[in-house]
Amino acid sequence: DAGVTQSPTHLIKTRGQQVTLRCSPKSGHDTVSWYQQALGQGPQFIFQYYEEEERQRGNFPDRFSGHQFPNYSSELNVNALLLGDSALYLCASSLAGQFYGYTFGSGTRLTVV
Amino acid sequence: QQQVKQSPQSLIVQKGGISIINCAYENTAFDYFPWYQQFPGKGPALLIAIRPDVSEKKEGRFTISFNKSAKQFSLHIMDSQPGDSATYFCAASSFTAGGTSYGKLTFGQGTILTVHP
Numbered sequence: 432d433a434g435v436t437q438s439p440t441h442l443i444k445t446r447g448q449q450v451t452l453r454c455s456p457k458s459g460h461d462t463v464s465w466y467q468q469a470l471g472q473g474p475q476f477i478f479q480y481y482e483e484e485e486r487q488r489g490n491f492p493d494r495f496s497g498h499q500f501p502n503y504s505s506e507l508n509v510n511a512l513l514l515g516d517s518a519l520y521l522c523a524s525s526l527a528g529q530f531y532g533y534t535f536g537s538g539t540r541l542t543v544v
Numbered sequence: 545q546q547q548v549k550q551s552p553q554s555l556i557v558q559k560g561g562i563s564i565i566n567c568a569y570e571n572t573a574f575d576y577f578p579w580y581q582q583f584p585g586k587g588p589a590l591l592i593a594i595r596p597d598v599s600e601k602k603e604g605r606f607t608i609s610f611n612k613s614a615k616q617f618s619l620h621i622m623d624s625q626p627g628d629s630a631t632y633f634c635a636a637s638s639f640t641a642g643g644t645s646y647g648k649l650t651f652g653q654g655t656i657l658t659v660h661p
Contacts, residue, residue, distance in 0.1 A: 435587070464648065473550075473633050473651030474588065487646050521587050523649075531576050531637070531647060535587030 435536035456524030550652025
């Protein structure tokens with residue numbers, strides 16, 4: 432049973448560029464949440480997608496956007512990259528109505544130079 | 545605003561010892577308190593969780609103690625093993641149907657646990 436799959440695993444981008452990260456949720460899950468984990472910090476909630484819509488958003492600027500597809504997979508887009516966007520980006524999936532059963536992926540390590 | 549405070553930042557124990565990590569929260573709407581274990585290069589994995597209607601939950605060597613009035617909870621790892629060496633995060637969340645919260649997790653800052661053989 433595949434868990435949460437994220438791609439790519441590592442990525443290096445230049446300031447000002449745009450990046451797209453991808454996530455396939457655990458089989459049977461329909462809700463996807465994205466978190467940003469800076470080095471040495473706890474994950475910070477970015478947003479959550481359900482039924483292809485952003486349902487809840489954390490304290491992140493509009494440069495961070497996302498999308499959920501009919502197969503429940505999701506993308507995280509970050510525009511106008513800043514050095515401070517360097518972090519591990521985690522995707523977590525769950526089943527609607529069972530919000531306490533999150534499964535995290537291994538993340539995408541984004542480095543902005 | 546940091547809503548979940550975790551301590552200590554790092555912890556070193558000997559094999560067989562007890563590891564204790566503490567967390568305090570501010571938002572009384574939180575109704576679910578999980579602990580996550582994270583190894584380098586991996587995402588957080590759920591270790592154990594508790595709801596505020598109980599004061600303690602035990603699963604194997606891992607125990608959560610919960611003090612609702614003090615708004616504090618802690619993780620105890622008994623008989624700590626070198627394989628327990630990892631970063632541990634406490635978290636809190638709430639769910640309000642039709643409201644503004646859908647179980648998003650608010651994490652503590654993390655504790656790096658090292659268990660010496």
